[in-house]
Amino acid sequence: MSASDTALRPVPQVIAHEVTKPRETKKWVDWITTTDHKKIGIMYLVLTFVFFILGGIEALLMRLQLSVPNNTLITPEHYNQLLTLHGTTMIFLFVVPVMAGFGNYFVPLMIGARDMAFPRLNALSFWLLLFGGIVFYFSLFFQPPEAGWWSYPPLSSILYSPSGGQDAWIFLIHLTGISSLVGAINFFATIVNMRAPGMGWGRLPLFVWSILIYAILLIIALPVVAAAVTMLLTDRHFGTHFFDPTDHGSPLLWQHLFWFFGHPEVYIMILPGFGMISEIIPVFSRKPIFGYKAIAAATCVIAFLALLVWGHHLFASPLPVVVLGFFMLSSFLIAIPTGVKIFNWIATLWRGSLVMTTSLYFAIGFIAIFTIGGITGVILAIFPIDWQLNDTYFVVAHFHYVLMGGAVFTVFSGLYYWYPKITGRLMNETLGKWSFWLMFWGFNLTFFVQHALGLSGMPRRVYTYPPGVGWSTYNLISTIGSFILGFGILLTFINVFRSLKVGAIAGPDPWKGNTLEWFTASPPPANNFDVIPRVRSVEPMRDIRRQIEHDTGVAQKTGGSEQFARA
Amino acid sequence: MRSDAKNDLHRRGARGNRRRRLALTVALILCGSLLLAPDAFANFLTPKSGGSPNADAIHSLYLIVLYIAAVIFALVEGALFYSVYKFRAKKGAVAAQIHGNTRLEIGWTVGAALILVVLTTITFIKLPSILNPPNSSADGLTLSGGVLTASTTEPVPPNGKSLVICITGRQFIWAYYYGSACETDPYSSKVAYSYQEMYVPANTTIVLHIQSLDVIHSWWVPSLGGKVDAVPGYTTYTWFKASKVGALYHGQCAELCGRLHSAMTALVKVLTPAQYQRWVTQQKALIADQEMQVLALRKALIATGNLTANLS
Numbered sequence: 001m002s003a004s005d006t007a008l009r010p011v012p013q014v015i016a017h018e019v020t021k022p023r024e025t026k027k028w029v030d031w032i033t034t035t036d037h038k039k040i041g042i043m044y045l046v047l048t049f050v051f052f053i054l055g056g057i058e059a060l061l062m063r064l065q066l067s068v069p070n071n072t073l074i075t076p077e078h079y080n081q082l083l084t085l086h087g088t089t090m091i092f093l094f095v096v097p098v099m100a101g102f103g104n105y106f107v108p109l110m111i112g113a114r115d116m117a118f119p120r121l122n123a124l125s126f127w128l129l130l131f132g133g134i135v136f137y138f139s140l141f142f143q144p145p146e147a148g149w150w151s152y153p154p155l156s157s158i159l160y161s162p163s164g165g166q167d168a169w170i171f172l173i174h175l176t177g178i179s180s181l182v183g184a185i186n187f188f189a190t191i192v193n194m195r196a197p198g199m200g201w202g203r204l205p206l207f208v209w210s211i212l213i214y215a216i217l218l219i220i221a222l223p224v225v226a227a228a229v230t231m232l233l234t235d236r237h238f239g240t241h242f243f244d245p246t247d248h249g250s251p252l253l254w255q256h257l258f259w260f261f262g263h264p265e266v267y268i269m270i271l272p273g274f275g276m277i278s279e280i281i282p283v284f285s286r287k288p289i290f291g292y293k294a295i296a297a298a299t300c301v302i303a304f305l306a307l308l309v310w311g312h313h314l315f316a317s318p319l320p321v322v323v324l325g326f327f328m329l330s331s332f333l334i335a336i337p338t339g340v341k342i343f344n345w346i347a348t349l350w351r352g353s354l355v356m357t358t359s360l361y362f363a364i365g366f367i368a369i370f371t372i373g374g375i376t377g378v379i380l381a382i383f384p385i386d387w388q389l390n391d392t393y394f395v396v397a398h399f400h401y402v403l404m405g406g407a408v409f410t411v412f413s414g415l416y417y418w419y420p421k422i423t424g425r426l427m428n429e430t431l432g433k434w435s436f437w438l439m440f441w442g443f444n445l446t447f448f449v450q451h452a453l454g455l456s457g458m459p460r461r462v463y464t465y466p467p468g469v470g471w472s473t474y475n476l477i478s479t480i481g482s483f484i485l486g487f488g489i490l491l492t493f494i495n496v497f498r499s500l501k502v503g504a505i506a507g508p509d510p511w512k513g514n515t516l517e518w519f520t521a522s523p524p525p526a527n528n529f530d531v532i533p534r535v536r537s538v539e540p541m542r543d544i545r546r547q548i549e550h551d552t553g554v555a556q557k558t559g560g561s562e563q564f565a566r567a
Numbered sequence: 568m569r570s571d572a573k574n575d576l577h578r579r580g581a582r583g584n585r586r587r588r589l590a591l592t593v594a595l596i597l598c599g600s601l602l603l604a605p606d607a608f609a610n611f612l613t614p615k616s617g618g619s620p621n622a623d624a625i626h627s628l629y630l631i632v633l634y635i636a637a638v639i640f641a642l643v644e645g646a647l648f649y650s651v652y653k654f655r656a657k658k659g660a661v662a663a664q665i666h667g668n669t670r671l672e673i674g675w676t677v678g679a680a681l682i683l684v685v686l687t688t689i690t691f692i693k694l695p696s697i698l699n700p701p702n703s704s705a706d707g708l709t710l711s712g713g714v715l716t717a718s719t720t721e722p723v724p725p726n727g728k729s730l731v732i733c734i735t736g737r738q739f740i741w742a743y744y745y746g747s748a749c750e751t752d753p754y755s756s757k758v759a760y761s762y763q764e765m766y767v768p769a770n771t772t773i774v775l776h777i778q779s780l781d782v783i784h785s786w787w788v789p790s791l792g793g794k795v796d797a798v799p800g801y802t803t804y805t806w807f808k809a810s811k812v813g814a815l816y817h818g819q820c821a822e823l824c825g826r827l828h829s830a831m832t833a834l835v836k837v838l839t840p841a842q843y844q845r846w847v848t849q850q851k852a853l854i855a856d857q858e859m860q861v862l863a864l865r866k867a868l869i870a871t872g873n874l875t876a877n878l879s
Contacts, residue, residue, distance in 0.1 A: 076826040148823050155782040245800030291667040316785055316794050318801045332683040339679045349650040351663040364651055371643050375636045382690050384697045385629050387793020388614040391821040452611045457789040459821040462829035
């Protein structure tokens with residue numbers, strides 16, 4: 001059966017069936033033994049959102065402690081543990097793997113494949129992530145690590161961090177590192193080899209482009225941090241002195257190795273989010289993406305430059321001025337492709353016909369927030385200015401604008417967009433918009449004043465501060481904002497659970513999507529597609545819809561996104 | 568039925584407008600209250616400065632960058648919100664099917680690059696005034712002949728004369744050793760030292776040699792310039808030249824160094840050169856006196872058998 005046979009059916013456009021009757025097993029056995037990319041994707045998403053909640057609670061506890069000066073709610077020891085847990089959780093257990101979750105679910109569907117290239121390896125990735133998280137969080141019952149997610153030696157050495165919590169942290173990096181590495185190889189093999197007929201590199205959906213680059217960056221950056229934490233482990237327990245200044249080792253070596261991984265990691269975290277936005281904005285603007293090639297090229301250029309900018313984390317370290325100058329210029333350069341992306345997204349909205357769904361709200365909120373993070377990033381790249389702002393709340397504000405914008409708002413946009421595909425039901429739009437506005441204002445209230453905190457001299461990672469130095473008002477505002485933000489996030493979680501039962505039935509293609517995941521039932525059957533159509537453009541689903549309309553003269557209905565059009 | 572739906576849509580539209588207006592009002596009130604709160608007004612948009620020329624130079628560089636950033640911010644966010652406002656789906660409106668525009672792509676790529684060229688130029692114009700210390704003023708501390716150093720990292724004023732203060736960080740206190748002997752012989756009785764509070768003569772170029780005894784710390788007094796990490800195994804350098812006699816500058820360790828990181832504060836008190844010299848003499852006498860007392864106590868303890876004599 002060819003695509004054109006399918007195309008003759010007016011509504012629905014899609015046919016896909018379960019090929020075999022599923023074997024009768026217990027449901028939980030089904031889940032833990034699955035190699036289906038969709039089930040693994042769902043497990044990834046559920047697990048990472050659990051970690052997101054844990055990381056969020058840790059953040060709120062820190063904000064509570066900082067709400068008033070000289071607060072004694074949390075001891076300095078627990079505060080340092082919280083900041084280590086928060087950073088590590090959000091980076092290694094939420095943002096990086098949540099992108100793998102979306103990638104797992106949607107990359108095979110978007111390229112018209114029936115599964116990932118190595119389904120068992122895919123399952124291994126997930127279970128390694130779970131065990132990494134368990135190893136790390138079990139330190140809560142003993143002594144959690146206190147040296148921060150960057151764990152600079154000598155503070156993280158056995159002398160100053162004698163507890164096993166630091167070793168649990170090292171083990172977490174190893175396990176989640178192998179998980180991501182195996183997953184990255186899998187993504188790479190899948191995208192390179194398993195695309196639908198006709199889907200050349202110039203027709204690859206931009207989300208898939210971003211997952212491809214995400215995978216390449218992971219493959220380059222992760223071995224470096226794996227080596228670095230192994231060296232830290234042998235320093236701590238087996239008598240080596242890689243980072244020990246009292247024995248000809250260098251603490252600076254760690255900083256270089258860690259940030260050689262750590263800065264690409266930032267782009268590992270936000271590029272997939274950029275990819276989601278590049279899919280979502282054209283769908284809800286009812287317009288093709290503006291400058292497809294420019295966006296795909298910008299993704300590659302960002303990835304290349306991401307490997308050359310690690311030194312901007314070391315501006316206050318003992319480095320010669322010429323090195324500082326190099327890293328300032330390389331960090332400047334990375335602003336160009338990033339700016340190009342922002343301009344292209346706005347140009348896609350321009351003269352469109354914007355269907356104001358919650359998903360698009362989050363996408364636009366992301367651009368608004370991320371622009372501020374990008375601008376403060378350029379300010380921080382100027383190393384003499386960084387000497388004043390490095391390690392202050394200005395930096396905290398900057399990277400939360402980048403990461404909350406680039407990862408959380410994009411992931412929420414993606415969640416509202418793809419939830420109907422995963423569950424077959426639409427999420428509630430009213431609740432979604434309440435959630436968006438609370439998150440948007442809560443976020444800006446929390447983090448905008450933190451720029452001012454940093455400028456007025458408040459360093460990061462302090463567990464308290466004295467009254468009368470001009471920091472109290474800002475901190476109180478920031479804490480209030482963080483709880484508004486938290487409440488907004490809670491609304492989306494309520495929405496997710498509620499919509500599972502009461503959400504409107506979505507149908508295969510509720511948004512008039514552009515890509516192939518909408519060419520199958522919601523949720524898709526185990527084999528994804530009965531027929532894999534030939535791809536003729538970046539928007540294969542749109543071509544299919546157009547052909548049906550042409551052949552039948554019947555306008556294609558969707559699951560109801562017309563309701564968002566304003567009269 | 569149909570008109571009902573239409574009314575409903577209208578009502579929803581009106582409610583949406585009201586909600587939007589409410590959101591805008593709340594935002595305005597929040598911004599307004601920020602501007603009006605005197606506590607919040609200090610350093611809302613600019614880094615601290617006013618203590619030393621390098622901090623002032625960073626401040627003025629930051630201001631130029633901030634103005635450029637503000638324009639870019641306004642343009643990008645303006646275009647974004649305008650398109651969201653203007654191009655919402657309406658009945659009958661059809662989206663323009665544009666795939667791109669190569670000229671526009673090249674235009675904004677080159678435009679972004681040009682802005683960065685401007686920023687680079689401004690930075691390198693301003694850089695010498697941040698990196699290189701000036702000479703001490705005539706009313707500063709009289710310093711002996713300058714020492715020529717081969718160091719490429721240590722800042723040296725044009726005439727080579729500066730007051731050297733060695734800073735040592737440790738969990739969780741800063742120690743200061745005054746005078747150029749601090750580098751070679753910090754524990755001799757010729758060197759005055761103090762903890763946490765640093766005393767400096769006004770209008771004198773002061774070069775700091777920064778080290779750490781244990782973990783990484785970061786020296787930072789915002790009004791006196793940028794921060795410099797204290798990394799064990801390395802010596803790092805910075806300088807400042809304070810002019811306001813009687814001023815007291817607050818600083819704080821800026822790199823997580825352990826549980827009491829937030830307690831690792833620093834104070835810099837600016838004295839007249841004469842006051843400074845008096846303070847140094849007095850401090851040396853105090854230190855000598857304390858050492859005598861410790862020595863006497865040791866002798867007494869050893870004599871009564873409460874302390875074993877250390878033969879080395």
